[in-house]
Amino acid sequence: MILLKLFAAFARVGVLTFGGGYAMIPMLEREIVDRHGWATSEELMDYYAVGQCTPGVIAVNTATFIGYKTAGNIGGVVATLGVLFPSFVIISVIAGVLQNFADIPAVKSAFAGIRVCVCVLIFNSVLKLWKGAVKDKAALALCLLVFVLSVFFQISPVVFVLFCAAAGILFTKLGVRGK
Amino acid sequence: MKLLLTLFFEFFKTGLFAVGGGMATLPFLYDMSARHPDWFSTAQLADMIAVSESSPGPIGVNMATYVGFHTAGVLGGLVATLGLAAPSVIVILIVARVLRQFRSNEYVDAAFYGLRPCSVGLIAAAGLLVVKIALFRVDAFKASGALADLFDFKALILAAVLLVLTRAVKKTKGLHPIVFILASAAVGVLFSF
Structure with missing residues (x-):
């Protein structure tokens, strides 16, 4: 029964979230904290924070986390399927x-217009991420290096991700972080 | 069957290495279109981003379903979506058991210090590919050699207007992206982009 409730709650969160990320928080508050009392607001923010600093889509990570806390491994799987379900359909x-x-032709023109909008939306989200990510010279160097290399060479993003995780650890150990 | 397995594997990889939510899957999708040109083109990917932004659900999940559907029908959509989510489920179920140690672990923190700027650089580079097809006419320029042919002036004007509306104008900058996407579609039809 709890599994059914988990699935339904996260399916609702999935349907009501446009865009994911922060847009999801008010929906989670309503379903998880207010309606079902599965977690407190503070716990929810903790889960969300972990969802952000683990690989994958934040919405999926958060759903797995809350599902696991509520009903164990199977709960984690069911909550995740719940949040995926509306998108899939x-x-x-x-x-x-x-x-x-x-x-x-009209549809083609509409999408040509929409593509312009997508450029602007991506630009805006890059600026937003930039503020939280690039706070010192070492981070700036990493960001520019990744940008330039991936513009000019066909290199898998996986390579950059592994390299930058290692560089992050190295920079922190060397003490260049925050300068 | 082989196609479905490849789709699952590609999206599993995306789910495992895309860090930073939403748009973070974008560089992986561009990488995919470069290695599997028969799956979808970069122009089609830009359209899928727009649809994913305008539909309910997390963008990353929407994009996976769309790309999967486009490549191999309903079953493809299902496989891609599950592939994207699978690493999350595995990683989170492990991390959830050691939450405290995980959050205060200096190595995790240090790795993410490097991963965040990486994500920004990757998304910016992927964004540049969208800019190339949406605002410029590289093919027309190469054919004629005339610099004026390089720029899609209608598109550039729309981009400038959208930039001002989404960043500078107080009344409009808080609006949901779907408003701008629909308006851009209307402009595209009216001025035959």
Whole structure:
């Protein structure tokens, strides 16, 4: 029964979250803290913080965490499936519909306009992330290095991720962090 | 069957190495389109970003479902979505047991000090690819050699207007991205982009 409730609660969070990340917090508060009392607000922020500093999509990480805390391993899996479910259904429907209309000239023009908007949205989210990520010279150097190399060379992002994790540890040990 | 397995593996990798949420999956998807050109093009990926931003659900998950669906139908969408989430579930179920040690571990903290700027650099580079197809006409420029052909002026004007509306104008900058996406679609149709 608790598993069913977990699935439903996270499916609701999935449906009501546009964009993920911070947009998800008010929905989580309402479902997890107010409605079901599975966690306190403070615990929720802790889980969310862990969701941010583990690999993967933050929404999925947070769902797994709360599900696990509420009903063990199986709870973690069920909560995750819950948060994935609405995306899967809604996107499959939209993608199926759009595939049939993709060749209409008006649709092509609409998407050409939308692409311009996507540029601006990505630019804005880069600026936002930049503020939290690049706070000293070493971080600036890493960021620029990754940017330049990945613009000019076809290198897998995995390589950069592993390299930068190691560099982060090295820089911290060497004491160049925060300067 | 082989396609589904490859899809699962590609998205498992994305889920395991994409750090920083939302747009962090983007560089991995561009890398995917470069290595599997028959799956989807960079222009199609830009369209998928727009749809993912305008639909309910976390962007990263939406993108996985969309790319999977586009590549191998409903089953592809399912496989890609589960592939993306699988590493999260595994990692979190391990981390949850040692939460305190994990959060105060100096190595985890130090690794993320390096990972955050990495994520910004990767997303910015992926964004540049979208800029190239949305605001410029590299093919037309290469064909004619005339510098004026390089710029898509209509698109550049729209980008400038959107930049001002999303960053500078108090009344509009807090609006949800879906508003700007819909407005841009309308502009695209009206001015035949």
